[in-house]
Amino acid sequence: MNIKLKIWRQKNAKAKGKFVNYNLDNVSPEMSFLEMLDALNNKLIIEGDEPVAFEHDCREGICGCCSLYINGTPHGPGEKSTTCELHMRSFKDGHTIVIEPWRSRAFPVMKDLIVDRNAFDKIIAAGGFISIDAGSSQDSNAVLVNKEKADEAFISASCIGCGACVAACKNASAMLFVSAKVSQFALLPQGRVEAVERVQSMVAKMDELGFGNCTNTYACEAVCPKGISVTNIARMNREFLAAKIS
Amino acid sequence: MSSRFYSSLTKKYVMSLAGLFLLSFLLVHLLINLLLLFDDSRYLFNEAAHFMGTNPLIQTFQWVLFGGFIVHMIFGVILQIQNWMARPKGYKKKNASEENYFSKFMIYTGIIVGIFLVIHLFNFFVLKMSGQVPEFSGHEGTEDMGWLVFDLFQNGGYVIFYVVAILFLGFHIDHAFQSALQSLGLNHPKYTPFFKVVSRLLAIFIALGYISIPLVIYFK
Structure with a gap:
């Protein structure tokens, strides 16, 4: 060729x-x-x-x-x-x-086709983790997890943070990424403990970094290499609303 | 303008709630307008318009409605400007993977509908408020709003303008209804596909409903 x-x-x-x-x-x-x-x-x-x-x-x-x-x-x-x-x-x-290269204010081009995706790390650092002490390894049935929820959390967690969602979105919005990271914890009992603070601080960091706002065009879902669904964005919207009024 | 006084998600909630409220208004307005097609004497339409113009509850809600329009417009513009700012340099090759075609043009269809709204208010609301609408003969205290409609829709240019504006309103609603539900977190594997169909049907019903009135009056 x-x-x-x-x-x-x-x-x-x-x-x-x-x-x-x-x-x-x-x-x-x-x-x-x-x-x-x-x-x-x-x-x-x-x-x-x-x-x-x-x-x-x-x-x-x-x-x-x-x-x-x-x-x-x-x-x-x-x-x-x-x-x-x-x-x-x-x-x-x-x-x-x-x-x-990816085009987004939050992903500045460093050289040729390489962009700085540190913004995603900053969003994770704002709350995309569990800080409670989970103790030593427990009996497998000590914390019961619904199988469907566990599967959903797993699919959400399969986001590799490549930034294709931001690149495809006409608004350079990072909501698919952030919602996947919010969801992977929100769906599991260990993640629920800090769910209220997590969604608020991750969304605040996302806004601060200059990503756009989601207008539900779903270009992100169409290009996601891991098939992350926009149902995650709806879940984040619910989580955030619940956190704000709780 | 880039200040994040409200978070991105809060702005989305406000846009959705205001939009859904405006949609309910559009439906009520349309149902009243359609009375013109079923009653040549204009009695039903004028009575309905009189009720809407005098009922204290509706009169109070009129201000909520104005507020809804203004909030929807202001938040829409702020969100759009932030979205433009989020990508200072665009692509040479545009991405074409959006699911809903009209979702890409909400700001433009919105601006067209906004301009139409201002002209529409001048054509009807301002005339009515300034007492320039003649009285409906035989009904003291009731304005002949129906006559005003018939009079305006005799003008072919105005009919074209009205039809085009309403088409854009339909494009706007096609994305709007199901998008508002998603923004409010209402996404469900069973119901979301249904509400996407509802969104399209609402857009078609509202657009065809409003468009039918000037066309029927003009060609009668």
């Missing part, structure tokens, strides 16, 4: 940045998208150019690092998959692929 690439290049956080066109020949359809970028970078290094900076770590859809906005979709055309799980067979020979 021969691929045309249009990639956002930006020297550093303060630089202006622009799109640069590249041609890449001999791309195998079996290559992963990130391997294709590796091949491009090898070519750029050989030619004496600066390689394209992009974030990656596990390359198996777990870490949430590979935050690329490909042809108008976070993580590209694959359904419920991250950029690293995307393969070049998803693209056609000779086509142009436009690659952009």
